[in-house]
Amino acid sequence: MNNKNLELKIKLVEECKKSQLKVVKNLKTAMDDAQQSANEYGPPKDRYDSFRMQLLRKKDMYGQQMEKALNELYALEKIDTEKKMNTVGFGSVVITNEQKLFISIGLGKLCLKTRPITPFP
Numbered sequence: 001m002n003n004k005n006l007e008l009k010i011k012l013v014e015e016c017k018k019s020q021l022k023v024v025k026n027l028k029t030a031m032d033d034a035q036q037s038a039n040e041y042g043p044p045k046d047r048y049d050s051f052r053m054q055l056l057r058k059k060d061m062y063g064q065q066m067e068k069a070l071n072e073l074y075a076l077e078k079i080d081t082e083k084k085m086n087t088v089g090f091g092s093v094v095i096t097n098e099q100k101l102f103i104s105i106g107l108g109k110l111c112l113k114t115r116p117i118t119p120f121p
Contacts, residue, residue, distance in 0.1 A: 008112075009093050010081045012102045015110050020073045027069060031062035072105040079104065 038055035045052075079091040088094055094101040102110075 005093055005095070006082065006084070008100075009091075009102070011112055012093065012110070013076060013079050013081055013104075015112060016102070016104055016107055017073065017076050019107050019110065020069060020076060020105070024066060024069045024073065027062050027066040031059050031066060034059035034062060075105055 034055055038052055038059065041052050041055065043052075075090075083091070085092040088103060090103055092103050094103065
């Protein structure tokens, strides 16, 4: 792995962190909104008040998703951007004639504007 590939890896990790922080922020907002809705609804109207319970379950669901997103962000923090890898594994950049892959968390497709990098021979 040459210096261009290490630069690409650093940019990819930074972009992944930005994307994951955006996910965490959105989940925090959704969780706070669900809690606020439950608070505005007030105390349970009777023993079988399912609407308030539904709002609180929604908040808990967002909380679980946020915990998962934070764990994935923590995993991104563990990637050593200076380490040159010769095998495909977590934190490696794989460049083929067809595509470029970054093995990390499941974020989907990221687009970066970089200089062209040639694949390994």
